[in-house]
Amino acid sequence: MKKLIYLDNAATTKTAPEVVEAMLPYFTEHYGNPSTVYSLGGESKKAITEARETIANALGAQTEEIYFTAGGSESDNWALKATAEAYKSKGNHIITTKIEHHAILHTCEWLEKHGYEITYLPVDENGVVKIDELKKAIRPETILISVMFANNEIGTIQPIKEIGEIAHEHGILFHTDAVQAFGQVPINVDEYHIDMLSASGHKLNGPKGIGFLYIRKGVKIRSFIHGGAQERKRRAGTENVPGIVGLGKATERAMATMKERTDKEIELRDYLIDRVLKEIPYTRLNGHRTTRLPNNANFSFQFIEGESLLIMLDMEGICGSSGSACTSGSLDPSHVLMAIGLPHEIAHGSLRLTLNEEITKEDLDFVVENLKRIIDRLRSMSPLYED
Amino acid sequence: MKKLIYLDNAATTKTAPEVVEAMLPYFTEHYGNPSTVYSLGGESKKAITEARETIANALGAQTEEIYFTAGGSESDNWALKATAEAYKSKGNHIITTKIEHHAILHTCEWLEKHGYEITYLPVDENGVVKIDELKKAIRPETILISVMFANNEIGTIQPIKEIGEIAHEHGILFHTDAVQAFGQVPINVDEYHIDMLSASGHKLNGPKGIGFLYIRKGVKIRSFIHGGAQERKRRAGTENVPGIVGLGKATERAMATMKERTDKEIELRDYLIDRVLKEIPYTRLNGHRTTRLPNNANFSFQFIEGESLLIMLDMEGICGSSGSACTSGSLDPSHVLMAIGLPHEIAHGSLRLTLNEEITKEDLDFVVENLKRIIDRLRSMSPLYED
Amino acid sequence: MYSEKVMDHFQHPRNVGEIENASGVGTVGNAKCGDIMRMYLDIDDNGVIQDCKFKTFGCGAAVATSSMATELVKGKTIQQALEVTNKAVMEALDGLPPVKVHCSLLAEEAIHAALWDYAEKHGIKIEGLKKPKSDIHEGEEEEGEDY
Amino acid sequence: MYSEKVMDHFQHPRNVGEIENASGVGTVGNAKCGDIMRMYLDIDDNGVIQDCKFKTFGCGAAVATSSMATELVKGKTIQQALEVTNKAVMEALDGLPPVKVHCSLLAEEAIHAALWDYAEKHGIKIEGLKKPKSDIHEGEEEEGEDY
C-alpha cells in the first residue's frame, strides 16, 4: 500500500495511541455512571475531575470553569444561544466576524431569526479582524463579542488579547472559538480576557465527539441541553467518560509537546510555503504570512478547481482539503476566502495542507513534486488557462 | 477483590468488548473526517452508513431517518425544542407525562418559559399513562405528544401503539423517549405510529456520548446544533465515528440476542421480585408487575432511606440505584415515585436493581441475603421503625 | 464521595439506639430531603451530658454526622454542647460534599431539640438556645447555577 | 464517493483538448458552483459529429461527465446528440452522488451551446434546441431539509 501523507489535520487528527490507551479502561472496566453513589461510579468521577484539572491548567482557568460538551459545534451553539438568552434584558446585539466557522455563523443566523442583531466584522486581506471596525460596531446593547482564536481555513491568528481588552473595557462578554488554536498556541483566559472558549477533542489528537466550553465564573449562562444534573447542572447527559478521559490525555500531551512540536511544524510549514510559491506559477498564499497556525498552509492555484486537485492528490496518498465549493455539500465557495477578497474562481482553486508532528521534509518534497505535476495537468484541461 | 454484581444497568452499561473492538480501528487507522473527499474519509463515511442501516433496520425505519446525536438528552432536547419551533404557527401546546426523564421535563419547563403550554399527564399506580386523560388533553393547538416508551425508574412500558394511534388520528406528531426501551423490547416505528424516537448508546452496551434521534420523513424539524452540513444538514459537528460504529455494533448485538437475553432476564427478574416481596416485610414493588422492562425491579422498603442502603450494598460489591432524594444532586425525591402515589418517606426507601445478561441466580441469592441483613440493620437505626 | 472518617462513622455508627427515660429527646426532620433524626440525651445534675444516643432515617452523611455529633457532645456541659455546630461536626468528619452540607444541620438541630426538651421538662432556660424548628429549611445552596 | 466509472473517466478523461476551426464551440458556466466547461464539435456535412473535445474547470464529476458526454455524442447525428441528456450521461457513469447531479448539467448544456453555435454559424435551425443560457440555474435541490 502507498504511504499515507495526511495533511488534513485541521479537519481532524488521528487519535494518539496513548489517548486510546487511556480511554480503554473506561469502556469495560470503570464503566460506572459518575453520578452514582457506589464506588464503581467513583472511579469515573475521579477520572473526569482529573481531566477537568488538566484542561483548566492548560488555560489558566479554574477547574469548575470547564464544562464538557460533545464537541466544538455544541460549545459554540451553547455559548451564543445561552448568552443571548441570559442577557436579553441587557441587549440584543452580538458582534462576530465574517470568517467564523459555520457553527458560529449558522447559530448567528438562527439568532437573527429570533430577534437578535448581529454585526459581522470584515477582515483585511490577511484575514485579520479590523479592530477599528470592532470599536465602531460596539453599541450600548451589545452583549457579546465572539471572535475565533485562529481561522480553520487560512490559519490566521486573531489579536485576541486586544479584542478581549476592548470587550472588557466596554463591559461586554467575550467568547472565542478556539477549536483550531487550543493545544496549538498558548492561551491564558485571564491574560486574554476570555469569558468563554470553545474547543474540540479531535483537533488535538483526542477523540471525536467530545469538547468543552470554558465559562468564566460569574457568567450567567444556563443549560443548552436540559435534563439531568451533570456538569454542575449546566449540561445534561450521562458523561462521556472515555471521551473526557481521552480529551484530558490529549490536552496533557499537546501542552507537554507544544513548543517542540510547533517549532518543527513552523519550520516545515515555511519550507512548504516557500517551495510552492517559488516553483508553481500563478499561486498565492492565503492567510497571514507569519501570524498563522504553526501547521497551516493554504494556497490558491489559479485556473484549477479544488476538488479535482484533491482527488488527484489522494491517488498519490496525499490528503488535503479545499475551500472549493465543489467539495462541500453547500456548493458555496468558502466564505473565508471570499472575506479576504479572493474572486470566486481563485477561491475555487484553493488547497489547505495542515501538518502534524509526524510529517517530514521528505513527505513535503513528495507533495510538492506531485502538486507541480497535477497542477500542470489540470491547467492543461482548464478552459481558463491559455498558455 | 470482591466480585462485582452490577445491577445498575438502567444507569449505564458496560461497553461490550466486541463493541470496543469494532470502534478501535476508527481512532487510529480510519480516522478520516467523513465529510472529506479523499479515500481515508470514505472509510469513515462507509462505517457511518452501515451503522445507520443497522439502526434503521432495528426500528423498521429508513436509513436516512436516523440522525446521530451525543446521547439521549440531546435527542430529547432536539425533538422537543425543534418541533416547538417548527410548528409554532400551528400551535403552542405539547402533551407529555409526569414521569418522563428530566431531559424531557426540564426541556418542557424551558419551553414553558418561551411561550409554550405543556400538559403533564398523570399515571396510574402502576405508572401507566391514563389514556382517557390524554384524549381529554388534546386541543386544536396541540403540536406534539411525547411519551416515554418505558420508564427508567420503575420500568413500566407504556401503551405506545395506542398513544401513537391517538396522536395520528388527531394529526399530532408523536415523539417517544425510548432510551430505556431501545434494544430491550421490539419497536417498529410504523406499527407504533412513532414520528420521532430518542435513544442512547450506553444503555445497550454501546459507548457513552452517542445516541440518535429517529425523525420520520416529512417531519419538518431543523437543526438544534447549528453549523456544518453533517447529518444531512440537520445536526452539525464532526461525526463521532468511533461512537457511531460502537452504537451500530451495540444495536446489532442487542437485536440479535434480544429474545434469548430478555427471556432469561425476565425469569431472573421475577425470581428476584418474588423472593424480595416474600422474605422482606414492609416491602412493595414499584411499577407494573408484568408490563415492565425485562431487566427492571424496583422496590420500596419502608422505614429506611435509599442512600444508606446503596452504600451498604456497595460494600458487598452490589451496585444499585435509588429514587431517594439523598442520592441525587437535586434533593427532590423521585418525581416518578411521587407520580405513582408513594408518600415521601416511602419513596425515600426505594431501590432499583436492573439486570444484565451476565447476572446469575446465584448473584441474586447473594443480593437477597445481603438485602435482608442490611435492611434489618437500617431499620434498627430508624426512628420510624418501632418493632 | 465521602471521606474515610464519614465512611467509618457510617459503617460503625457510635451510640445508635434509644435511652429509656432520657433527660431530653429531640426529633427533627429535614424539609430539604425528608430525612429524620432523633437524639436522646442523658444529662446529670451538674448539667453534664453523660450519655447520648440517636436514631436516623437518612443518608450516609446523616448517619455519620449523627454518630459524630453524639461522640462530640458526650461528657460535655450543656453550654459546651451548644458549640457543637454543624460546622464542627463536618470538620471532625474531614468535610462533606457540598450537596451534603444540609445533612449535618440535622445533627445540630437534633441536639438543640433534645436540649430544649430537657429545659422544658426541668423548667429551666438555656442561654443562647432558641426553640428549634420542627423542620430545617436553611442550608447552603450551591451557587446560583442550578438548573 | 464516486463510482468506478466516474473515477476512470476522471483519471483518464477522453477527448480533452481543443479542436481548431471547430464547427461549433459552446462554453457554459454553472452558477451553483462557479464551474466552467467548453465543448468543441466537429460536424461533417451530413450533420454527423465526427469529433468532440472539451476543457473543464470543475470538480471530479464535471470532468467525468464531460469526458463521458464527448464519448456519447461522437459519431451521432445532431438529433441523436440532443438526446444525450444529463440523465443519460449519469447513467452511463453508473450514477453520481446527489450533490453532484448539477455537475452533469454542465455537460448537457455545453453540448447544446456548441450545437447552437454551429447552427448560428451555418444559419440553420435545429429542431428542439433552445438558446442556451450562459448560466445554469436549475438542478435538483435536496429535499427541503438543508439548513
Ligand SMILES: Cc1ncc(COP(=O)(O)O)c(C=O)c1O
Ligand atoms: C428515559 C431516559 N431518557 C433520557 C436519558 C438521557 O440519556 P443520556 O444520559 O444518555 O443523555 C436517560 C438516561 O439517562 C433515560 O433513562
Ligand SMILES: Cc1ncc(COP(=O)(O)O)c(C=O)c1O
Ligand atoms: C474553528 C472551528 N470551530 C468549530 C468547529 C466545530 O467542531 P466540531 O466539528 O468538533 O463540532 C471546527 C471544526 O470542525 C472548527 O474548525
Ligand code: FES
Ligand atoms: S461542477 Fe461544480 S461541483 Fe461539480
Ligand code: FES
Ligand atoms: S440527610 Fe437527606 S440527603 Fe443527607
